[in-house]
Amino acid sequence: MLQTPSRKQKQIIIIVICSLICLILYLSCVPQSKSLDNTQTTQTKELFKNVDHLHIALKQAYEKIEDLEFKLSRFETTVSKRYPEVKFLNYLRRKRVLITGGAGFVGSHLVDRLMFEGHEVNFELIHHDIVNPLFIEVDEIYHLASPASPPHYMQNPVKTIKTNTVGTINMLGLARRVNAKILIASTSEIYGDPDIHPQPETYWGHVNPIGPRACYDEGKRVAETLTYAYAKQENMQVRVARIFNTFGPRMHMNDGRVVSNFILQALKGEVITVYGSGEQTRSFQYVSDLVDGLIALMNSNYSQPVNLGNPVEHTINEFATIIKELVDDRSKISHLAEVEDDPQRRRPDITRAKTYLNWEPKVPLNVGLQKTVDYFKKELQRFNYSRAKDIPEVRL
């Protein structure tokens, strides 16, 4: 028979069980917390060590920077600071000049030249579409903004027309408001495919009004018409430069015109492609000659249109051979189909420019071409011109 435990026995049993549980708990927890403590201590020590190392590395870096700064400042004192000479113009002669399209090929050279002469060229690089009005205080405006090469102006013909019509109205309006003298960059393209040769300013042109080049040719013709309408109606001082083919450093690599195409093809060892028979002619002027002409025209009292171009004429075949000899004699020349509305002859009659501006081009073709080839070589090296295959095939 089983005897039920007495109350005292029960108490003793409970106490023994509780003690056992405590003992087990103690034995399981105490050693672990001890090892945790140890890990934390080691980690903290590591951290302090790392911070110490960082402090030392930082100190060393500061010392090195100080040393470099000292060397740099010492080096700067030994190098003579040479900036190009800029003429001083007193406030009576210094003009505030706005060049639209001033970041482009011709515009950038004009900006350089006018700044060297001491004028205030508004080169705040205003990001402004001249199809919208511009309000600014200026004394002179060189209005150059317009796409200029066939692939560029054909890409968006409507915009090309707007730029040359609405944009020109905006610039003429600005010139009228602030009483500024304005020069419009027109083009030999207003003569179209000419039936008289060379082209004098009195020739009215032979333009296809609905051809692929019409957006540019007719746009520029309207720009000229607007200029003389404003001049007559508002009694304004206007200048019109009919610019013929111009080349030089800073022209666009993907310009798509004959100079850049031929030079790039020769530099890359590709075949030089001539469109049509190659017997069509062009005359090329170097950009510094054009800049001289533009400034001379602006400063003159002559308000009728003036041709600015080099009258030395070459067939495209001759031109391809000149570039081949300059760049790489091993280059091959091949002929492709003729381009639509490609003018057959282009050569300016520059009698007016000679008579009224005392201007004529000075830079020989070979000299200008060599400078352009050198520029393109550098550009190719710098940018490793990977889009070379995309160079448009259309050209002047």
Ligand SMILES: NC(=O)c1ccc[n+]([C@@H]2O[C@H](COP(=O)([O-])OP(=O)(O)OC[C@H]3O[C@@H](n4cnc5c(N)ncnc54)[C@H](O)[C@@H]3O)[C@@H](O)[C@H]2O)c1
């Ligand atoms: N380079 C030539 O052989 C040549 C020949 C004849 C006429 N032109 C005329 O000379 C001028 C300059 O030609 P370029 O060869 O320097 O061309 P470019 O393309 O190098 O420069 C034209 C500039 O006009 C700017 N532009 C175009 N549309 C504009 C708009 N809506 N608003 C504001 N800016 C705009 C472009 O951003 C660019 O900076 C053009 O008017 C062109 O028609 C040039």
